[in-house]
Amino acid sequence: xxxxxxxxxxxxxxxxxxxxPVKSVRAxxxxxxxxxxxTSAAKQLGAAFEKSTGHRVxxxxxxTGQLFTQIAHGAPFDVFLAADEARPQRAAAEGLGxxxxxxxxxxxxxxxxxxxxxxxxxxxxxxSDPNLRHVAIANPATAPYGAAAIDTMxxxxxxxxxxxxxxxxxxxxxxYQFVATGNAPVGFVAASxxxxxxxxxSWTVPDDMYRPLRQDAVLLTRxxxxxxxxxxxxxxxxSEALKVIEGFGYKMPGED
Amino acid sequence: MFDAAxxxxxxxTLQLAVVTTLVLLIIGIPLAWWLARSTARGKExxxxxxxxxxxxxxxxxxxxxxxxxxxxxxxxxxIGRSLPFTFEGLVVGSVLYSxxxxxxxxxxxxxxxxxxxxxxxxxxxxxxxxAFFNVALPLALPGILTGAILGFAHTxxxxxxxxxxxxxIPGETKVLSIAIFDFVETLEWGKAHVLAGAMLAxxxxxxxxxxxxxxxxxxxxx
Numbered sequence: 092x093x094x095x096x097x098x099x100x101x102x103x104x105x106x107x108x109x110x111x112p113v114k115s116v117r118a119x120x121x122x123x124x125x126x127x128x129x130t131s132a133a134k135q136l137g138a139a140f141e142k143s144t145g146h147r148v149x150x151x152x153x154x155t156g157q158l159f160t161q162i163a164h165g166a167p168f169d170v171f172l173a174a175d176e177a178r179p180q181r182a183a184a185e186g187l188g189x190x191x192x193x194x195x196x197x198x199x200x201x202x203x204x205x206x207x208x209x210x211x212x213x214x215x216x217x218x219s220d221p222n223l224r225h226v227a228i229a230n231p232a233t234a235p236y237g238a239a240a241i242d243t244m245x246x247x248x249x250x251x252x253x254x255x256x257x258x259x260x261x262x263x264x265x266x267y268q269f270v271a272t273g274n275a276p277v278g279f280v281a282a283s284x285x286x287x288x289x290x291x292x293s294w295t296v297p298d299d300m301y302r303p304l305r306q307d308a309v310l311l312t313r314x315x316x317x318x319x320x321x322x323x324x325x326x327x328x329x330s331e332a333l334k335v336i337e338g339f340g341y342k343m344p345g346e347d
Numbered sequence: 348m349f350d351a352a353x354x355x356x357x358x359x360t361l362q363l364a365v366v367t368t369l370v371l372l373i374i375g376i377p378l379a380w381w382l383a384r385s386t387a388r389g390k391e392x393x394x395x396x397x398x399x400x401x402x403x404x405x406x407x408x409x410x411x412x413x414x415x416x417x418x419x420x421x422x423x424x425x426i427g428r429s430l431p432f433t434f435e436g437l438v439v440g441s442v443l444y445s446x447x448x449x450x451x452x453x454x455x456x457x458x459x460x461x462x463x464x465x466x467x468x469x470x471x472x473x474x475x476x477x478a479f480f481n482v483a484l485p486l487a488l489p490g491i492l493t494g495a496i497l498g499f500a501h502t503x504x505x506x507x508x509x510x511x512x513x514x515x516i517p518g519e520t521k522v523l524s525i526a527i528f529d530f531v532e533t534l535e536w537g538k539a540h541v542l543a544g545a546m547l548a549x550x551x552x553x554x555x556x557x558x559x560x561x562x563x564x565x566x567x568x569x
Binding site: 154156157159160224225227230232233257258259260261268269272273274275276 | 414417419510528531532533534
């Protein structure tokens with residue numbers, strides 16, 4: 092009886108192993124750590140990149156701070172697409188990234204957004220409403236879009252009044268979720284999140300109200316000799332990628 | 348090391364664990380009693396529902412709660428206020444999330460009691476309530492203690508549910524596990540170490556206390 096059981100288990104294991112996909116040896120594969128706000132853009136870029144080069148890219152999404160911590164602890168990433176300049180800089184300085192490979196791949200645009208089409212009238216007036224229950228922001232300590240939201244409320248002179256009503260998402264991804272479910276009536280999210288699926292209402296924050304959201308990419312030390320990683324970074328600078336990135340509501344360096 | 352914000356976080360977490368444990372004892376003891384003694388048909392379904400959070404990813408529970416407590420949900424209409432991003436919301440989430448850890452040990456204790464004590468109490472003309480409070484509860488005390496300790500500790504360490512419905516508001520919903528997560532994210536590993544070490548010590552103490560409860564009650568019975 093135990094022998095039959097052992098055989099049965101071995102059979103199961105063997106069957107499971109047989110089902111595993113066999114890795115193709117010709118094209119390379121790169122693992123890319125991507126800041127949450129760039130999720131949809133990255134997915135579209137990845138698909139186009141795979142089609143045109145035959146290389147594979149696998150994305151891991153998270154907040155910039157979290158991804159940096161993972162990279163510092165030896166996470167198996169080849170490329171880092173951050174939501175700020177500071178962490179790719181730091182990665183290069185600490186030997187986690189390859190010196191001279193850092194560049195700005197997109198400049199983020201901050202929007203105040205509500206899932207309710209009647210809530211925001213294209214101005215920040217809603218922020219002065221004393222009956223506004225919550226304003227969702229990303230964690231300002233780790234997410235640049237959160238810090239930009241704080242900048243904006245300071246510039247508008249509403250930060251003090253709103254402070255007790257701020258709710259924090261871990262990153263813009265979660266902040267968007269708070270607003271999309273209606274749990275927070277309004278929130279500061281990335282233009283890229285609402286640009287192509289906006290059924291609500293929004294106000295695009297003028298860029299002189301917050302520190303520029305320059306998003307930098309860097310080749311990580313682990314990907315130094317990874318063909319797919321290097322090709323993907325080059326692809327990000329190309330005109331085809333720029334069109335996609337702009338289509339997602341980002342500005343590009345040099346456009347002001 | 349221990350600044351005001353950190354102390355606030357620790358107190359808030361303790362408060363959440365205490366409130367959750369009390370609510371769970373109030374709900375859990377009658378529920379465990381019913382699960383242990385009822386012959387109703389739907390009993391097994393209820394038992395499964397109670398046990399679900401053991402295997403359900405906390406984020407799943409948090410996701411459903413975020414929707415169930417949303418501004419247009421029947422629940423919000425019923426109680427007249429929105430629960431996400433509030434301490435009360437965390438209590439609701441924690442009660443659901445820690446329920447099996449409280450109910451299961453108590454249910455086991457009631458089941459282990461058997462019919463004998465119950466019949467003896469009835470023979471001595473004790474009414475059902477009288478018998479429940481003076482016979483069943485004292486006999487089930489080790490199970491109740493175990494359930495309370497487990498529920499308390501489980502709530503102390505809760506992360507996924509709070510992450511989904513909390514919104515990280517200091518003094519309202521920012522609990523220990525979230526604080527540790529934030530410290531690691533902002534590279535403040537010194538503070539993360541302090542909190543993580545404290546949680547480790549607490550977890551150790553909890554398991555140790557439960558072993559003590561078990562051995563003490565075992566030695567009392569022939």
